[in-house]
């Protein structure tokens with residue numbers, strides 16, 4: 001019955017489509033709309049079917065998709081068709097990403113074009129440029145408080161510069177990833193300003209309340225994201241006499257997705273950036289899209305419905321474009337952002353693997369892999385046609401987002417263990433060489449997260465200052481070890497700009513009053529191109545890290561087992577310092593790579609049979625794909641040197 005209703009509505013909509021839309025060649029659009037309309041209708045109906053204006057809104061949604069389809073440049077329409085034919089393209093092991101701030105890395109978008117050779121030198125072929133949309137000077141949360149969703153901020157240039165950059169990257173088969181900040185706008189966005197001026201239509205774009213009554217109910221169950229700088233989840237707005245929901249900073253107003261007009265606006269914006277050459281869109285803070293009293297207002301079912309609807313609409317207009325879910329949530333929740341009960345991703349094809357990231361940091365601090373091994377068991381399998389974004393550092397803080405129960409199973413007490421990790425990375429723990437700072441400390445819960453650059457967190461900054469060659473050596477090894485893990489785990493490795501040359505903390509932010517309250521700025525550096533030049537000077541720190549990563553990327557590209565067509569198989573080595581898993585080439589199951597990492601300062605060994613599962617790999621033939629050498633063996637035991645990893649393959 002539903003199917004019939006959706007069909008007749010589709011016909012009705014098509015009849016009413018504006019004449020200027022009809023004139024265009026809409027062949028592919030119609031085919032894709034036909035294939036996806038039932039799903040689109042059902043989801044839109046689930047979310048908004050109770051409204052009197054449901055039909056008009058559905059009409060507007062289809063019109064939005066059609067208009068953006070017409071606006072879509074031919075070169076991207078062509079890519080859509082190619083990718084539809086080769087829909088597994090992004091699971092290939094050839095992709096390696098890097099996230100960067102345009103201004104920090106290159107200056108303007110125009111200058112970024114001149115840095116493409118650097119990506120190619122390293123082997124990076126997916127570039128995530130952190131937000132470039134217009135935002136206010138001061139209160140911008142690093143670009144995540146957008147005041148105009150259709151404009152490139154003038155600090156970076158303009159849309160034309162972006163189009164040119166996209167074309168340049170495209171020619172070199174480098175993917176472009178852009179951010180779309182879905183959950184909120186800046187308080188200086190036109191919608192917010194109209195709302196303040198009393199326009200009810202735009203007041204309904206946000207969550208606004210005349211008194212504290214409803215906000216107080218929400219607060220009972222909502223956690224605080226930025227407890228130090230923006231306590232609570234509501235802000236009283238001057239000149240309006242209302243409380244506005246502001247989950248992040250007080251100048252970031254949460255959008256009200258229970259209003260279909262908001263959904264349609266944001267869908268239009270997603271397609272707008274797709275049409276400006278983004279191959280991949282990073283959807284920011286997706287866990288927060290739906291708010292409900294009595295919940296944490298994260299991971300609600302409707303947030304998933306909204307993402308499914310966005311994906312289906314994108315399939316119609318720009319099917320070649322992928323979504324990344326930025327959902328920094330519990331392990332069991334993260335995988336749901338691929339969509340549930342499916343093979344293909346129904347929501348986002350790619351998701352940040354925050355669980356793996358946090359667990360790797362636990363292994364660094366404890367020098368063992370107990371929690372890493374345990375915690376990964378709680379990470380659900382991904383869908384077949386979906387993939388992880390594996391990373392060590394990004395522009396945000398490190399949240400210790402693993403499960404308390406896993407901490408217990410790994411043999412620790414959750415509260416003191418979390419305390420230890422914070423103390424360790426902020427250098428408070430006796431003997432710690434880390435130079436991080438706490439972020440988001442909450443006085444009420446005692447929770448905190450961690451800021452700091454990769455190099456400083458693993459002791460490089462401290463070692464250089466002390467002039468301690470052994471510690472420098474260890475830090476370099478740990479940086480390489482961690483990259484060895486994200487490059488082989490399964491998924492797209494995402495490097496963070498500067499990490500490839502051992503960039504330490506940047507303390508300039510302390511002097512900038514717009515940044516000083518937010519320690520995340522210490523790991524959002526201005527890239528040092530002189531330092532980067534040292535990558536070509538033998539035996540410098542820069543050279544050793546850069547060349548190691550470069551080699552890893554090149555080797556990875558040749559290893560079919562590293563493509564992400566299946567989930568890794570964890571291996572229990574019985575040695576708490578070792579982390580081991582196996583990757584299998586789906587076309588030849590005997591073609592496998594055994595990854596083993598040693599997080600300890602001392603050599604560790606393991607009976608090789610424990611890892612190879614009785615004969616599936618002949619250990620006499622094992623060699624390490626990364627170094628090209630045979631691994632160290634002692635009798636029947638595999639020996640892993642301190643802070644080293646192997647990518648073992650049987651010839």
Ligand code: GLC
Pocket residue numbers: 141142144145181248284285326395396
């Ligand atoms: C995302 C961004 C983060 C920002 C937040 C609010 O989590 O990565 O930097 O503060 O969203 O937009």
Ligand code: GLC
Pocket residue numbers: 225285326327328329396397399
């Ligand atoms: C919280 C949010 C995440 C955001 C981060 C910014 O962890 O869940 O989305 O990136 O805060 O610090």
